[in-house]
Each structure stands twice: as C-alpha cells, then as structure tokens.
Amino acid sequence: MEEGRACTWEGVFTHLERLEAQAHEAGRKQEEKEQQEEKLARLKERVEELRTQRDKLQAKVDLQQKGQTGRKGIIESGTTEPSAGAVLEWKIRRLQGMLQAFYLTGISAKLTKRGVCFSISTAYEGTYLDSYYLDLLIRPEVQIHHHSVPIFIPLEQITKRYLKTDIRRCLSVLSDHLNAYARRKYQADQLQEHFSDQLEGTLQRNSLCNLLVFNYKVPGEGKTFPFNARLIYRDLCCSLPTEAVVSCTEKAPESLQETAAAHSELFRHLALHKAFCSFSRAEEREDGAP
C-alpha cells in the first residue's frame, strides 16, 4: 500500500494517462467500426444496384431469345445478333423495292379510306415522263373522286364506257391514251430542242399534240426551208402519225419532190426526232463517202 500510496501521485497521472489512452483507443475503434459499417452499407447498396441491372439485362436477353425463335436461320454463331432496328430497315428496303417495281410497270395503286387511288406513269423508251393520278370511290358505286388527267384527254368518254363494268380495261385504255400523248409531246419537244436549226420558226401544235405543222430543211441544204410537213395523228392511242403530208414549193426540182415523198413515208414509220436524226446521219454519210 505504501507503494501504492507512494506511487499515488505518479499513479494518478499514470492512471489518467492510461485512461486517456484507453479512451482514445476506444474512440478510434468506434470510428473504425462506424467507417466499416458505412462501407458495408455502401457495398450492400451497390450489390442491390447490380442485382437490378442484372435482372433487367436478363429480361432483355430472354425477350430477344424468344423473338429469335420466331425467325428462322438469321443468326450465325460468331456474329452479333442484329438489332430490331436493322431488321426493320431491311423490311422497309424490301417493301420500297417492291413498290418501285410496281411503279415501273406503269400502273400502281393505293387503298384510300373510301376507295383506291391509281397512279399511271408514262414513259418513252427508258425515259420516265409525267405521272397522272385517278382517285376512285368505291361506294355507293365506282366513281371518280378527283384526278389529275389533263383536260384534253377524253377521260369522260373512257370512264363512261368502261369504269363501271371493267376497271382493268378502263385503266389500260386510259394508260394507252396518256402514254401516247406523253410520247407525242416528247417527240415534239425533242424536235424543238435538238433540231431547231432545221426548223423554220417554232413548231405549230395543239394541246393533244396530234396535229403538227412545220417547215423544215435537211441539214446542209442552205438557208431555205423547202419542205412543209403536216402530221396528223388520228389514233389517239398511237404515237406515230396516221397521215404525214410533206410538200415542197411548186417550183422545186424533181429531186426535192422525191425527197419529200420519201420523208412522208419515213415520218409515218419512225418517231419524229429519230427521223431527223437519220437525216443528219444520211448527210454525214454523203459527206464521208468518197
């Protein structure tokens, strides 16, 4: 006890020191424990997050697998599976190709709310010309709702005859008329565009392009336009004239008269711009031949 009392003063301080150290230690341990608990909580949270993510992805994979069993033979091992977007694109491209194919046949159609809308496209030897539309109602009976056919095409006559009885024939006849008109117009336009130096002034024509009157010359013939051509297309479904009258002035020499007759024959069998092309080629041949 003496020692104890003798060490009291030192003992108290040491005791206090020891207590302090203990408290410090305890505090540190407490802190550590709290930190660990915090960490644990955080990790638990993370685990939860990852679990939900995993579930979602799993669901996606399941869905894709189910979808894929519907389609046959698209997936190969080694390639990634095509996304739904890529498949949709492929489908769209295929449909567009089909529609383009239909458009190229000349007559295509689309169902509308109250009927059908037909589109007739015209073409001449690989060049696509205008398209015309015919919107039909089906009820109460087949009738035209509205259309974009030019006014000088005898639409009323054609539909009066065929529309209610035979739609196919009606469309076919209308397509013939429109195509023939487009081709006649194309020939006249080509003539004016490419051979204007062989024509005197402008070409005289009418709305249907079924009467063409012009004065022309063969290339290299000098400055006069000795020939007068009058082309009549009585058949509205045809793009070649039914009558072609080529005349010269009365004082013209015999050779010109013969040429006129030959041209008359030519115009009835060959498209207008091609006929003029052949004149140029004949001219070249004459020049080239020794």
Add this chain to the structure above:
Amino acid sequence: MDETVAEYIRRTVLKIPRDEIKSMLQKWGFLSEAELQTINFHQIKDNISQEVVQLCEENSADIKQAAVLDIIYNHIYPNKRMWSVYQMKKTGEEPEIFDFQSFKKKFKRRLLSALENVTINFREYEDNAIWIRIAWGTPYTKPNQYKPSYVVYHSQTPYVFISASVLKSNMPLLCQALVIASSYHDIQEMELRSRSLNSLKDIVFKRYNQNFKTYCPRPPQERNAEPESADLRIIHENRSEKERIERVTWEIFGDGPQPQLEFAQYKLETMFKSDPKMEVLDKKEPFRCLVKFSSPHLLESLRSLAPAGLADAPLSPLLTCITQKARNNFKIKEKRGFFPGSFVSP
C-alpha cells in the same frame, strides 16, 4: 394614219410601265430595231409615247396592228382584268383534230356576218393558248377600241376564259361564235371568277398540286423537320394537337402553292335556326344573306387558318371544295329529305 389609231397607240404605250416599254415594243415587232434605237426610253412616258406614235405614223400603222400591241400588254398583265370561265359541251365522240386556221375562219365569219363593225385579232402562244381580242361596234358606229373583250382558249379543251367588256349585250354573239368555231354544241358560264388568269387555268385544268394518296410523295412528318433542339427550355404543350392540325391541313390542301382567288361568295337561302323560344322570325321563311370571303390570296389564307389557331381543323367542306368543284360562287339552300343541314345547289 388615222387620228384615232394614233391616240389609241399613245394611250396604250402610256399604260405600260416605263421599264417594260422597250421589251414590249420589241415583242410587237412592228417597229424595226433601228427605229427603236432612236427612242430615248429614259424620258418621261408622255414623250416616249409621242415618239412611238411618230414612228408608227411614218410606218402607217393601222388599227389591227395597234390592237396587237394591246394583246401583248394584256397577255403580260392579265391581272388587270376580271376573268370568268365558260364551259363548252359537245355531243358525239369524234376525235378532234384542232386546226387553228379553220377555227379562225369560222370565228371571224360568224362574228362578221352578224356585226360588220368589229375588230378581231388572234394571237397564238407557246402554251397552246389562243388569245382573241374583239372590239365591238354597232351597225352605225365604229368599234370601240377602249372596251374590248378578251377570250383565251386552249385548243381541244372545253374551257374558255372570257374577260368581257362592259358592253354585256355582245356576250350571246361571242358565245355562239366560239361554239361554232370550236365545233362544240353548247356553252355555259361557270361560277368561277378571278383576276388571276393563270390560277383559273390551274383550277380547271387541274394543274394545281392536288393531294393524291400514292406511295411516292413524302409524308408530312419527314417534311417538317423543325430543329427540335432549338431550345430545350421551351416545351410545346399541345404538340399532338398541333401535329394533328398540320396533318389534316396537309391532307386537304396538299403541298405546293394554291391557285390565287380573290373571293368566295356564298348566297344563303337557309332557314334561320334559333332557339324556338326566341321567336326571332315568326314566319318560317328562308333567311337570306350573302357571305363573302375576300383576300388577296384566298386559298392560302384558308390554308393557314387552322395552323394559326383561328379555326378548327378540318375546315368546313364548303370552303375546301372550292378548287375541286371549280367554283367560288355558291348558292346554299335547305336540303329537304335525307340529310339534315344544307347542301350546295348546282
């Protein structure tokens, strides 16, 4: 040269805007290029017209040649006149070979046999339009050159566009001459009038951009690619409603510019529908009133009504059928029988 011809040429040149005078005289082709060079086109119009008259005197212009200048002026400025549309009807199905020369002959013959004092001029244009100018006189007076009628006819179509002079009494004769010359049977005035000749042609020849449901045209969603990322702070509350209105408007009016009309007139002869207790009209009589829509460009303004929020979409079919029915003058009567409401009489 006659005094009247000189005065007429002078007045016609005064009508032309100064910058256009030279090109129009060139189109006329009556004065040579050399003579045109001598005119100073930078002075005031009075002096220009005096010089032109002087040159025409030297070349002894007559009234027919002066009339050609008038046609050229009206062809370039057709909007100064009010045009109405007439439709011709024919029976029979012979294919038409339209011959301009025989048309001219028949027309002139018919008019001249009825009325000696007329001045008739024809001019053909590239788009197959034939312009006819007729100045009318009476058996005792010379033709009045200042009030001519104009007729525009596209061959092989049943439509004629007439801008009549004030003297309406000559209309029957004119109509008859047209019918005979173009080998038709009958002619009737359509309920379509406007100052814009080209728009009238667009409507009856169906050259305007009609809306056809085919696979080729692009759908409206692709067209209106507005930059949506413009400002993310702006939220469009009624986006779906706005899109619906745009879609309905596009279905009715389509893409592209509309023909230009100045008015649409509806003459109502319908019964006044009111609360029976109000007894506004104790006699059941049709309430007559006239509703007229006017605008510098009626169809465009109708098209923009719904997107601007000023009207419901779709618009009333009475407004949207104008181009399709090719009329802007309607009479609305009460419909008795199957459908309630009003209907449009032919």
